[in-house]
Amino acid sequence: MPNPRLVLALAALAAALALPQFGGQFWTGLVTQMLIFGLLALSVDLLLGHAGLFSLTHASFFAVSAYTVAILQVRYGVPTVLAAPAGILAGTLLGLVFGLAVRTRGVYFILITIAFGYVVWGLAQRWSSFTGGDNGVTNVPFPAVGGLAITSHTQYYYLVLAVVIGVCFSYRVLVRSPFGLALRGIKGSETRMQSLGYRTGLHLYAAFVLSAALASVAGVLYVYYNRFVNPVASAFPISVEAALMAIVGGTGTIIGPFIGAGVLLGLRNWVSSFVEMHHAIMGAVFIATVLWAPDGLVGLAGRIRARLARKKHG
Amino acid sequence: MMTSAILQAINGVSLAALLFLLASGFTLSFGLMRVVNMAHGAYYLLGGYIGLAVGLKTGSFTLALLAGGAAIAVIGFFVDRFLIRHTGENHLAQVLLTVGVAFVMGDVALQVWGGDNLKVPVPMFLRGAVELPGGLVYPSYRFALILFGAFVALVLWLLYKKTQIGAVVRAGVDDREQVNATGINVDRLFVLVSALASFLAGLAGVAGGAFLTLYPGAEWEILVYALVVVIVGGLGSLEGAMIGALIVGLLDAYGRWLLPEFSYFVLFGPIALLMLFRPRGLFGREH
Numbered sequence: 001m002p003n004p005r006l007v008l009a010l011a012a013l014a015a016a017l018a019l020p021q022f023g024g025q026f027w028t029g030l031v032t033q034m035l036i037f038g039l040l041a042l043s044v045d046l047l048l049g050h051a052g053l054f055s056l057t058h059a060s061f062f063a064v065s066a067y068t069v070a071i072l073q074v075r076y077g078v079p080t081v082l083a084a085p086a087g088i089l090a091g092t093l094l095g096l097v098f099g100l101a102v103r104t105r106g107v108y109f110i111l112i113t114i115a116f117g118y119v120v121w122g123l124a125q126r127w128s129s130f131t132g133g134d135n136g137v138t139n140v141p142f143p144a145v146g147g148l149a150i151t152s153h154t155q156y157y158y159l160v161l162a163v164v165i166g167v168c169f170s171y172r173v174l175v176r177s178p179f180g181l182a183l184r185g186i187k188g189s190e191t192r193m194q195s196l197g198y199r200t201g202l203h204l205y206a207a208f209v210l211s212a213a214l215a216s217v218a219g220v221l222y223v224y225y226n227r228f229v230n231p232v233a234s235a236f237p238i239s240v241e242a243a244l245m246a247i248v249g250g251t252g253t254i255i256g257p258f259i260g261a262g263v264l265l266g267l268r269n270w271v272s273s274f275v276e277m278h279h280a281i282m283g284a285v286f287i288a289t290v291l292w293a294p295d296g297l298v299g300l301a302g303r304i305r306a307r308l309a310r311k312k313h314g
Numbered sequence: 315m316m317t318s319a320i321l322q323a324i325n326g327v328s329l330a331a332l333l334f335l336l337a338s339g340f341t342l343s344f345g346l347m348r349v350v351n352m353a354h355g356a357y358y359l360l361g362g363y364i365g366l367a368v369g370l371k372t373g374s375f376t377l378a379l380l381a382g383g384a385a386i387a388v389i390g391f392f393v394d395r396f397l398i399r400h401t402g403e404n405h406l407a408q409v410l411l412t413v414g415v416a417f418v419m420g421d422v423a424l425q426v427w428g429g430d431n432l433k434v435p436v437p438m439f440l441r442g443a444v445e446l447p448g449g450l451v452y453p454s455y456r457f458a459l460i461l462f463g464a465f466v467a468l469v470l471w472l473l474y475k476k477t478q479i480g481a482v483v484r485a486g487v488d489d490r491e492q493v494n495a496t497g498i499n500v501d502r503l504f505v506l507v508s509a510l511a512s513f514l515a516g517l518a519g520v521a522g523g524a525f526l527t528l529y530p531g532a533e534w535e536i537l538v539y540a541l542v543v544v545i546v547g548g549l550g551s552l553e554g555a556m557i558g559a560l561i562v563g564l565l566d567a568y569g570r571w572l573l574p575e576f577s578y579f580v581l582f583g584p585i586a587l588l589m590l591f592r593p594r595g596l597f598g599r600e601h
Contacts, residue, residue, distance in 0.1 A: 054406045103593050107344075108593060110350070110406070111544070112545060126574070126575050129575070240413050243410070277424075279417045280422065282417055283419075286413055286414025287418075
């Protein structure tokens with residue numbers, strides 16, 4: 001019998017490739033968003049699930065990268081080949097600065113990252129001569145490289161899918177590397193890793209910067225999908241929702257953040273079709289997750305599987 | 315130029331008075347209960363709205379202040395008892411949970427009071443301006459707020475340092491298990507401190523709503539300021555909250571005046587630097 005995980009992965013890939021044919025525009029759009037926000041949630045989870053740091057500033061890298069691409073493309077006519085890497089670079093550079101937060105731990109780290117996030121939001125909103133204020137930057141074109149140009153949301157969906165799959169494979173290599181192991185060691189017990197001779201601060205800093213780079217990739221994908229960017233992209237709720245997606249799906253996994261993104265975006269889409277209060281619904285999901293599913297859906301599935309296995313053997 | 319500089323200083327101190335009201339409760343409830351309550355901003359906004367409703371109905375600002383504070387003390391009690399209690403000492407869970415509570419409260423407030431900027435009516439005798447020595451003219455209300463903030467700070471300080479209850483709370487901040495072992499009911503103490511913290515947050519909402527106005531989103535803006543105050547001062551320290559409030563209030567006032575587009579940088583830049591050298595703030599301790 002072939003490996004069931006491989007079969008499942010291939011089936012998912014086939015479904016993803018066929019989606020625009022049978023899903024139509026609505027589902028293709030929703031899944032594109034799910035992939036983009038899943039990537040952002042994955043970047044949060046590199047810190048949360050592997051290094052044990054709870055960052056609430058990831059909307060900053062996401063937005064700085066999105067703004068960089070938008071401003072370069074719209075205002076200066078810079079082509080995608082340069083604008084997209086510049087976006088990732090800008091977000092990563094910001095990560096180098098904000099990464100100083102790893103000097104703190106626990107609740108201080110959480111609070112300081114919140115404060116950092118507000119600096120970026122404040123700039124996006126108040127430095128309106130550069131960022132466009134509340135309106136942001138509009139009319140971002142689809143990406144185009146040389147003669148090859150994306151012309152529809154369906155084509156863009158395939159691009160996002162390819163990028164996400166590529167990133168996920170690199171991510172898998174990263175978290176299985178000695179570096180990933182060291183991060184989980186620090187999460188388990190930082191003092192033990194220190195006494196083993198690891199420079200834990202440096203490891204966490206590197207993880208923070210990598211995580212910022214990943215969030216920046218999501219930011220680039222976001223701005224070309226959305227075709228505009230405004231201060232909402234940098235706001236606190238995005239950072240919290242990204243963390244929530246990782247937690248709802250299950251931290252420390254690769255598929256978890258994407259499942260979480262799908263659940264949350266799907267829920268919001270469905271709910272907002274009959275009530276306006278989508279923030280209250282999000283809030284209720286936060287509360288329910290903490291109280292009833294702290295390990296997320298992947299954790300929940302694992303628990304159920306374990307129970308079934310016990311029954312079978314019992 | 316000189317007069318503007320002085321006016322900005324008074325602006326900063328009056329903001330500091332407001333921030334202290336909010337941050338003192340936050341910092342004390344962390345110090346004693348190890349609870350990070352991100353719903354404090356929502357408490358502020360909801361307290362302000364409730365105070366506004368009572369103020370419009372009764373015409374009394376004092377009643378508005380008390381009603382805002384009391385309503386939030388009750389709500390805070392239920393949030394504490396039925397939600398936060400379940401998180402133990404897991405800060406990540408607390409942050410997520412209380413952010414969720416704040417989202418729910420913010421959305422409910424939006425449905426009830428709408429999206430406009432609303433202002434809590436100020437009592438007659440505080441509506442004008444006072445003339446200060448040197449020919450400076452300044453709104454009476456914000457001046458009164460400074461006095462009120464100083465008064466609350468003094469009362470809290472006396473309560474904390476000079477009374478039996480304060481001594482027990484301080485002991486609880488240092489070592490909770492020990493206090494429990496001496497036969498003091500720490501649980502009852504928690505309820506007391508958490509009620510006080512919520513009361514102050516609701517009160518701050520009414521006081522702040524009279525000059526900063528109340529609007530959706532105000533809960534997060536004020537919360538971030540309060541967070542910076544406690545980061546600077548050090549979590550769990552009352553003196554830290556006082557000094558931190560003054561630093562943040564003054565930086566914000568001068569930042570807005572001198573570099574309006576970059577005012578957040580002026581505020582957060584020095585704080586990021588401080589964090590590099592003193593990650594636990596000016597008066598913070600190991601937790």
